[in-house]
Amino acid sequence: MLKGKKILLGITGSIAAYKVISLARELVKKGADVRVVMTPSALSFVTPLTLATITKNPVHSAYIADELTGEWSNHVELGKWADLMVIAPLSANTLAKLVTGECDNLLLAVVLSLSCPLVVAPAMDLDMSDHWTTVGNLKILKDKGVNVLDFDEGELASGLVGKGRMKEPEYILEIVDEFFDLKSNLKGKKLLITAGPTYEAIDPVRFIGNHSLGKMGFAIAAEAVERGAEVVLISGPTQLETPSNLERINITSAAEMFKAVEEHYDSCDSLIMSAAVADYRPAVVAENKLKKEKDSLQSIQMEPTQDILLNCGKNKKRQVLIGFALETENELENAKKKLSNKNLDLLVLNSLRDEGAGFGTDTNRVTFVFPDRTQQNDLKTKHDVAKDILDELEKLV
Numbered sequence: 005m006l007k008g009k010k011i012l013l014g015i016t017g018s019i020a021a022y023k024v025i026s027l028a029r030e031l032v033k034k035g036a037d038v039r040v041v042m043t044p045s046a047l048s049f050v051t052p053l054t055l056a057t058i059t060k061n062p063v064h065s066a067y068i069a070d071e072l073t074g075e076w077s078n079h080v081e082l083g084k085w086a087d088l089m090v091i092a093p094l095s096a097n098t099l100a101k102l103v104t105g106e107c108d109n110l111l112l113a114v115v116l117s118l119s120c121p122l123v124v125a126p127a128m129d130l131d132m133s134d135h136w137t138t139v140g141n142l143k144i145l146k147d148k149g150v151n152v153l154d155f156d157e158g159e160l161a162s163g164l165v166g167k168g169r170m171k172e173p174e175y176i177l178e179i180v181d182e183f184f185d186l187k188s189n190l191k192g193k194k195l196l197i198t199a200g201p202t203y204e205a206i207d208p209v210r211f212i213g214n215h216s217l218g219k220m221g222f223a224i225a226a227e228a229v230e231r232g233a234e235v236v237l238i239s240g241p242t243q244l245e246t247p248s249n250l251e252r253i254n255i256t257s258a259a260e261m262f263k264a265v266e267e268h269y270d271s272c273d274s275l276i277m278s279a280a281v282a283d284y285r286p287a288v289v290a291e292n293k294l295k296k297e298k299d300s301l302q303s304i305q306m307e308p309t310q311d312i313l314l315n316c317g318k319n320k321k322r323q324v325l326i327g328f329a330l331e332t333e334n335e336l337e338n339a340k341k342k343l344s345n346k347n348l349d350l351l352v353l354n355s356l357r358d359e360g361a362g363f364g365t366d367t368n369r370v371t372f373v374f375p376d377r378t379q380q381n382d383l384k385t386k387h388d389v390a391k392d393i394l395d396e397l398e399k400l401v
């Protein structure tokens with residue numbers, strides 16, 4: 005359920021910090037990638053060594069990670085990295101600082117740089133939890149969209165009995181599960197994704213193909229499954245391993261891809277055409293292997309293949325259509341034409357002129373072209389580009 009989810013666990017100075025060790029362990033067990041940020045006071049309650057061992061990631065607690073080398077913990081990078089941040093326990097002191105925007109420690113700076121939702125599980129003693137400042141501060145966080153978990157009641161560190169205990173790790177875990185479960189509106193949606201090259205036969209031995217390896221389409225398919233989509237992956241010839249929990253249909257030629265897409269198109273919610281489909285194929289496929297009989301080969305007569313995406317654009321009903329374009333010149337102008345000709349909702353533009361983009365690499369730099377705007381993205385891993393594309397699809401479906 006939490007496989008690959010990036011969770012930032014913030015720990016502040018409260019005795020409830022010891023319970024967070026089991027929360028970290030359960031998150032890791034469920035496949036989450038967990039990084040921990042601790043306030044200086046939290047270090048008195050649990051050790052970074054314990055949490056680093058459990059999460060298999062270094063724990064961050066100071067701006068300067070290593071005084072000798074000057075290595076520093078990049079709060080912006082941490083804040084941008086996370087899919088979700090959970091601060092548990094949240095002390096009265098950190099709560100107040102979150103409200104005023106103070107950032108005299110790394111955890112607070114991370115929160116100020118955060119670009120994902122925040123869940124907090126406050127913990128403090130009876131009178132502190134009831135104090136008007138606490139009540140007011142929690143309300144401000146709630147009003148600002150922070151998911152504030154209620155206090156539990158019971159015996160407190162002071163010996164008093166009442167409200168103030170942190171929610172149990174099992175409960176926090178459920179909240180995290182629920183967050184990722186509910187988050188994606190691709191859940192249950194049927195996505196048709198094409199990937200890889202097509203091979204157009206010349207004779208039984210030879211073909212005309214292209215350099216596509218299918219990495220981008222496979223990354224999108226894997227991420228879509230993670231988000232709960234029902235995925236049919238139509239793949240041209242590639243060595244890539246099939247991501248789990250999807251239906252893979254292998255095809256070789258553009259004509260076969262056309263047929264496979266046609267079969268599934270009516271029932272899908274979105275078609276993502278990342279395949280590098282041949283535009284032409286030999287008009288006649290020789291029945292037998294062409295022999296080397298002459299000094300030069302006679303020309304191969306080519307005929308156009310059917311444009312799959314163009315056809316789907318014409319027959320579009322509720323489907324969201326995403327196309328790809330690999331251009332080498334006049335990129336944006338060509339991309340806008342394709343978007344409109346093929347009746348697309350989004351065109352993902354690659355330029356071969358961009359370093360790190362194109363065939364075979366694990367990275368990509370793409371521009372999103374929408375009917376009303378364009379958005380240029382940074383060079384990212386294909387996995388992260390897949391996430392960006394699906395984030396856009398979530399808004400479109």
Ligand code: CTP
Pocket residue numbers: 258277278279280281282283309310311312313314326327328329330342
């Ligand atoms: N495409 C398709 N069927 C084809 C050719 C392309 O569905 N026979 C899809 C590709 O998968 C891609 C989009 O159309 O999503 C753009 O492909 P591209 O080859 O760049 O566009 P073309 O319209 O063929 O233009 P050109 O090759 O002239 O740049």
